[in-house]
Amino acid sequence: MIMEHRISLRETLAYGAIGLAVFFTVWSALVLSGVVPHTFLPLPTEIIGRFITLLTHTFAGATLPQHLLASLGRYLEGFLLAAAVGVPLGLLMGWFRWLDDILSPIFDGLRFIAPIAWVPFAALWFGTGFGGPIMIIFAGAFPPCLINAHRGARFVSPSLIEAASMLGTGHLRMIYEVLLPASLPSIVAGLRVSAGLGWQSLVGAELIVAANGIGYMMVQGQANVQTSTVMAGMMSIGLVGFGMDRLLRLAELTIGRRLGQPT
Amino acid sequence: MGFYLRMRRAMVALSTLSALVVAWFVLTTVTGLISSGRFPDPFATWAAMRQLVSPGYAGSTLVVHVVHSLTLVLGGFMLASTLGVSLGLLMGWSRKAEAFINPIFLLLRPIPPLAWIPLAILWLGLGDAAKIMVIVIAAFVPNVINTSTGVRTIEKTVFEASQMLGTPRWRFVGEVLIPASLPAIFTGLRLSLQAAWTTLVAAELVGALAGIGLVLNVAQQDIYPAMILSAMFVVGVLGWLMTLLLGFVERRALAWRTA
Numbered sequence: 091m092i093m094e095h096r097i098s099l100r101e102t103l104a105y106g107a108i109g110l111a112v113f114f115t116v117w118s119a120l121v122l123s124g125v126v127p128h129t130f131l132p133l134p135t136e137i138i139g140r141f142i143t144l145l146t147h148t149f150a151g152a153t154l155p156q157h158l159l160a161s162l163g164r165y166l167e168g169f170l171l172a173a174a175v176g177v178p179l180g181l182l183m184g185w186f187r188w189l190d191d192i193l194s195p196i197f198d199g200l201r202f203i204a205p206i207a208w209v210p211f212a213a214l215w216f217g218t219g220f221g222g223p224i225m226i227i228f229a230g231a232f233p234p235c236l237i238n239a240h241r242g243a244r245f246v247s248p249s250l251i252e253a254a255s256m257l258g259t260g261h262l263r264m265i266y267e268v269l270l271p272a273s274l275p276s277i278v279a280g281l282r283v284s285a286g287l288g289w290q291s292l293v294g295a296e297l298i299v300a301a302n303g304i305g306y307m308m309v310q311g312q313a314n315v316q317t318s319t320v321m322a323g324m325m326s327i328g329l330v331g332f333g334m335d336r337l338l339r340l341a342e343l344t345i346g347r348r349l350g351q352p353t
Numbered sequence: 354m355g356f357y358l359r360m361r362r363a364m365v366a367l368s369t370l371s372a373l374v375v376a377w378f379v380l381t382t383v384t385g386l387i388s389s390g391r392f393p394d395p396f397a398t399w400a401a402m403r404q405l406v407s408p409g410y411a412g413s414t415l416v417v418h419v420v421h422s423l424t425l426v427l428g429g430f431m432l433a434s435t436l437g438v439s440l441g442l443l444m445g446w447s448r449k450a451e452a453f454i455n456p457i458f459l460l461l462r463p464i465p466p467l468a469w470i471p472l473a474i475l476w477l478g479l480g481d482a483a484k485i486m487v488i489v490i491a492a493f494v495p496n497v498i499n500t501s502t503g504v505r506t507i508e509k510t511v512f513e514a515s516q517m518l519g520t521p522r523w524r525f526v527g528e529v530l531i532p533a534s535l536p537a538i539f540t541g542l543r544l545s546l547q548a549a550w551t552t553l554v555a556a557e558l559v560g561a562l563a564g565i566g567l568v569l570n571v572a573q574q575d576i577y578p579a580m581i582l583s584a585m586f587v588v589g590v591l592g593w594l595m596t597l598l599l600g601f602v603e604r605r606a607l608a609w610r611t612a
Contacts, residue, residue, distance in 0.1 A: 097448045105452035113457045130476055195366035196373065202592035203585055204551040206467070207566075209558055210573035210581040215391060290465035294555045297470055298570075305468075309559075312471035320471045324464050332463035 132318040140318035141325055149319060150310035152302055158326060161292060161303040164220060168227025169288045176235025176284075177277055181269050183236075184243025185261065197236065205230035205287070206294045218299035223292060230291030231284035238280025242273025275346045282338040289331050393579035401579035402586075410580060411571035413563055419591065422553060422564040425481060426595075429488030430549045437493045437545070438538055441500025442530060451501065458497070466491030466552045470559050479560045484553060491552035492545035499544070503537025504530065532609075539603045546599055550592050565591070 097105075114134055120126045121133050132140070144154035152160070183190040205226060212225040246269055254268045270277075296305025304323055311319030374395070380386045381394035389397065405415045444451040469487050477483035507530070515529050531538075557566020565587055572580035 097452065101449075102452040105449055106456040109453040110456045110460075113460075191362060191365040192369050195369050199370075199589070202596070203589040204554045204592065206551060206555040206558060207569060207585050207588045210569050211392075211578075211585075213573060214576065214578065214581070286465075290467055293465055294467040294470075294558075297467065297555070298558050308468070308471040312475050315475065317472070317475055320475060324468050324472065327465065327468045328461075328463035331465065335463070 129315060130317060132321065136318050137321045137325060141322040144319070144322055150302075150307045152307075154304075154307070154322070154326060157302060157304045157307045158330065161296065161305070162330070164223045164296075164300075164303065165227055165289060165292045168224040168292070169231050169285060171224065172228045172231035172284060172288065173235050173281060176232045177239045177280075180236040180239025180241075180277075181243045181265050181273070184240045184246075184273070185265050185269060190240070197233070201233065205291045206298075209295060209298050212295070213299050218301065222299050223295040223303070226295035227288045227292050231288030234280040234283040234287060235277075238276045238283070239273060242276030242280075243269045245276075246272040275342070278338070278342045278345050282335065282342055285334050285338055286331065289327075289334065293327055389578070390576075391578065393582055397579040398582050401577070402583045405568065405580065405583055405587075411563075411568045415587070418563055418565050418568055419587065422557065422566070423591065425484045425564070426488060426549050426553045429485045429553070430492050430546055432485070433489040433492035433549070434496050434542060434545060436489070437496025437541070438500045441497040441538075441541070442504060442526070442534070444497065445501035445504025445534070446530065462494060466548060467555050470552075470556050473556070474560060479562060484556050484561070484564075487552050487556050488549045491548040495544035495548060496538075496541040499537045499541025500534060503534030503541075506537065507533045535607060539599075539607065542603075543596070543599060546595055547592075550595065554588055 117131070118133055121128060121131055141154070146153060150157070179193075183193060208226055208229045209222075212222040212229075216222045216225055243265075250268055250272060251264070254264055259268065292303075293305045296303040297309055300306050304327055308320050308323035311317075311323060378395055381389065381392065382396065393401070401410075404410055407414055409415065409417070411418070440454070444454055466487055469490050470483075473483040473486045477486060511529060511533060515525055520529065553564075554566045554569070557564040558570050561567040561570070565584060568584040569581060569588075572578075572584055
């Protein structure tokens with residue numbers, strides 16, 4: 091037999107459970123047998139224990155929820171700014187050909203600079219507290235917003251545009267009432283990608299600059315050789331990132347269904 | 354796209370970029386609207402670039418930094434791709450393997466590659482091993498996802514045909530499974546390469562002994578805007594060159610598609 095057939099849901103769950111069991115058993119065995127030094131790799135339960143401790147105890151100047159709140163504040167501002175600039179600009183570029191011609195070469199050039207490479211200028215221009223990290227998040231989250239809005243606007247069915255222009259629709263109304271709704275599924279898909287990239291850029295920014303936030307907490311954990319703190323930080327970053335992705339996925343599905351576009 | 358349209362776009366692109374350079378010159382050198390402490394003028398940037406090439410900056414010359422970063426990123430990328438594509442093929446091929454591995458994957462995937470940097474430093478220090486570790490983590494995931502999706506989208510008739518013809522398993526993998534999922538594999542490779550590059554620059558910014566990220570880091574600490582801009586320029590050019598190279602390999606590998 092060359093290809094395996096589908097397996098039942100029960101089998102899938104069983105294999106999954108075995109997989110997870112093996113993963114955590116090997117991990118624990120490595121630690122308990124002393125193959126991996128305990129300071130380097132804590133037990134899974136110790137990480138969860140550390141996570142719970144950090145919920146109420148201060149580390150690196152704040153508790154874990156406070157660090158997360160600081161990160162989320164930066165993140166939301168950077169992300170919203172990226173969406174607020176990227177989506178309208180993308181739509182405008184999709185409608186006005188000349189704007190596309192002028193701006194595309196610039197964005198094409200900037201595309202290859204990793205968002206994190208903006209860190210030195212971000213720190214120089216906006217400081218390391220709030221503005222600098224926001225700029226890094228913006229640099230990470232902006233391209234998908236722009237690209238997807240642009241692409242969405244480009245692929246709007248020509249008959250819609252013709253119908254609207256026959257009715258004498260002006261530029262602004264055309265963008266707002268035809269292009270925006272028609273490209274909404276693409277825009278939301280872009281927002282989901284940028285949410286992920288922005289979150290990742292935030293972590294990077296906080297590792298390098300910033301004096302609070304989840305990334306800063308991890309750097310401090312690293313400096314103090316507290317592996318459990320670092321891994322509890324990774325766990326929180328994963329949880330928050332996962333939650334946001336689910337939320338935007340939900341929005342994506344809802345909007346896709348409402349507009350009746352097969353995706 | 355027609356010839357005329359392509360020419361027009363190229364002309365507009367060229368004039369945009371020239372206008373940008375002129376604006377840069379006017380805003381910094383001529384009028385001084387942007388102070389040199391915030392953004393360097395073209396001459397200072399040129400001077401910093403020359404200094405970076407020779408005698409060097411942040412411990413070594415540009416060539417040494419670039420070779421260091423490129424070796425790490427390409428080495429890590431290849432290692433991650435070999436592992437990731439193999440695992441992706443396995444997961445696409447065997448539902449059992451997928452069911453077994455997927456939960457572990459789902460558990461680790463939401464953690465962005467950059468969040469592994471402190472752990473990598475804790476485990477392996479500031480040297481190359483830590484960089485390889487984070488690059489592999491960053492480049493691994495897109496490979497697995499795209500490869501397994503690629504295998505899943507192969508048409509059933511292809512499998513049935515090779516089964517009917519009694520193709521041995523090893524020939525099936527080499528001659529059917531891999532070629533048929535190659536377009537998806539390349540999508541994964543492109544995403545991985547980008548992730549690997551971003552992650553390496555970040556890891557070098559956090560702490561390194563050599564590399565282009567270290568140049569950025571030292572330039573930031575020295576508050577040397579011209580060097581920051583030069584290093585960013587190098588980051589961009591290297592990213593562009595690597596993408597170009599991969600595109601070239603992809604066209605060669607997928608030549609049968611257009612033929």
